[in-house]
Amino acid sequence: MFERPVFAFGSADDPLFDALKDPKCVGPEHMSPKEWMPGAKTVIVMFFPMSDKVRESNASGDFPSREWACARREGQAFIAKAAAGLVSDIKKAGYSAMSPEQDPRFRWTAPTVSNWSLRHCAYICGLGTFGMSKNLITEAGCAGRLCSVLTDAEIPPTPRRYSGLYDWCIKCGACARACPVSAIDPKAPMGKNKNDAVCSARLKEAQIACGSPSEVGCGKCQTGVPCSRGRPRR
Template sequence: MLLEKIAAAAAEFMDGAVNYVAAEDALRPDLAGMRIYDEPLFGAAAADDPAFAELRRAEVLHPEAMLPHDWLPGARSVISFFLPFTETVRSTNRAERALPSDEWLHARIEGQMAIAALGEYLKGFLEREGAAAVFPTTDARFKMLAPYASNWSERHAAYICGLGTFGLSKGLITERGIAGRFGSLITDAEIPATPRKYESPYEYCTMCGACQRLCPAEAIDAAKGVALGKDHDICGAFVKASTRPPHGPHARVRYGCGKCQVGVPCEKGIPRPR
């Protein structure tokens, strides 16, 4: 199957330098060579799956969200991948209770660069297989439509592609947990859809409240319900305050938090129902 070939190619690519912190960029000497992600998890959905049209509902994403056929006329499939953070990234952020660990900051910034590189690589892989493909993250048409709403959502694409459901912290809980990052491609290749093992967008969240207790910004309130329980403005202000000065030859600015993704029952898997 093509999806299996794509997953194998992605795993091989992520064994390369892109998935490791370069010595010149390391915030500390001992972080040189740190691996950022474990092996990726893949899912797929039909480009005409009715769930994509739901993204244009204001309460879901945004009325101007782009659908698969907007990105690629003739699109047949959407491929989503989840890259789980390594134990090193997760455990150090778990141990540092107030501020993001240096390891987590690398995972947030260099990790996003790795996702961009992987997406471009897989786009080329599909094109070599004779298919057209678009990677929205690096596409010139990708843009923010409103605060916290862009014209394509990786988490919503992952939900539709069968990878998991949303949690109180607004992350997506997959079989490999919530601590990691997503990417997706749209292609005219015909790829069988991954069965969705859930019926509702919040099915895997047990509302245990662990993410609320661990949030240093107090941006999560379970009393407001799973759909409305996170205040993005409060969260965003805390993340902005965590910004480090430019570092290294590339003068990269690093920021992050991720406390709601570690030390919680959904950190590295689907939590057991309460």
């Protein structure tokens, strides 16, 4: 279902976390690491890349493949357990730890916005940058799932090998061509390419088409594209 996860670390005091509260970024309801966990020193973000089998199965067709739907649904439960396992291991080592997205305070403030944005936190921690489709592009690609853990253990931050939000996107437009509902406009300014309302409506259609009681995603913009399984090179 997933390949070996990629880890990145950030300082809980990084000023970029407070910058996420800007209404032009995530929004004022986004919580900082220390609002989630007073005394937090390190933010750990993990990216679980989809396996080749899952990615390849979803590269064709208008709706998610069975493998993709399973990885999105059952896979998310696995990732939650992985985060809980890391929290447990850190506590056994004598430190405090918690996972914001597993905390009762975590909530969605809009259909595509939460009070703890894993993609933005991953960017701050040096894991990767955003693409035209708003996916996070990592060294292991964009097709995958994220989770995070906060701890008072002090771990050196991962260097950010970029300076801009979209540095690792080659702007090829492949994700726009792959979208079955044309929710991505390759000619729009970066950051404004994706129509979230159209995308959200498609996610509901995909859930119905798959006969699933919970979200199965779509993933067409993450498969069959240059950034699917690795960072694309210009």
